[in-house]
Amino acid sequence: MTELAYLADMASAYVRSFRARVVALPPGGLVLDRTYFYPAGGGQPADHGTLRQGDTTVPVVDVTKSGPAVLHRTRALPGQRSSFPLGAEVEGLVDWDRRHQHMRLHTGQHLLSARTFERTGLRTRKAVLRGMEATIDLEGEVRTPALELIQLDLVEIVRRPRSVRIRHVPRAEWDALPVAGRSGLVPLPPHVDPVRVIEVDGEDSCPCGGTHVRSTAEIGEVRWTVPTVASGGGSRVGFTLARPGATTPPE
């Protein structure tokens, strides 16, 4: 069982180094008692980084969920080992440029889905973050005039920043809310309780287990990708970050 320490609140997504204990050594990697490494899921790629103890540094090249555990897949640097003994206390260091890029993309993607729903009534079937790019697959076709308005909305939300927060809502309370206003089509698994809701001030409320920026200003400038037809029909629309890596949070 691994505590998913990055989930707790907005500040947790900004933790770049942490201490944890090795609790299992399955083939190809190790399991920690707690982690700030994001395991791939929900369209967001895994974090990378390193684990360190004394003079030994072990790169983390992939992170996946395996039931209640998080598997950190590691490899060996030349002349070094690729893991640590059971019970070892290690320091985890998250590759911050990669992580923050995913946070920028993820919050931007929620806003793209929300504005698209608001402008067209089209809901998001699937969202994918990859490299510098976020895309969403819609349940229908979005036409150019509407898409241009959606894109202008997004630029405005970055230019006049909104704050982002996390609320943990009891499942019964969430289920009692009207479903008509939701931009996403992916159903919540029945065991999820409480529901972790990402709220962009005045713009969007969406259940999500991903990592997000505190302010929409951190998304920065984006470039629009040319819409295509998604597999299964409907439009695939998206954007890329104009600048890679981490942006400076506003004061």
Ligand SMILES: [Zn+2]
């Ligand atoms: Zn999300």
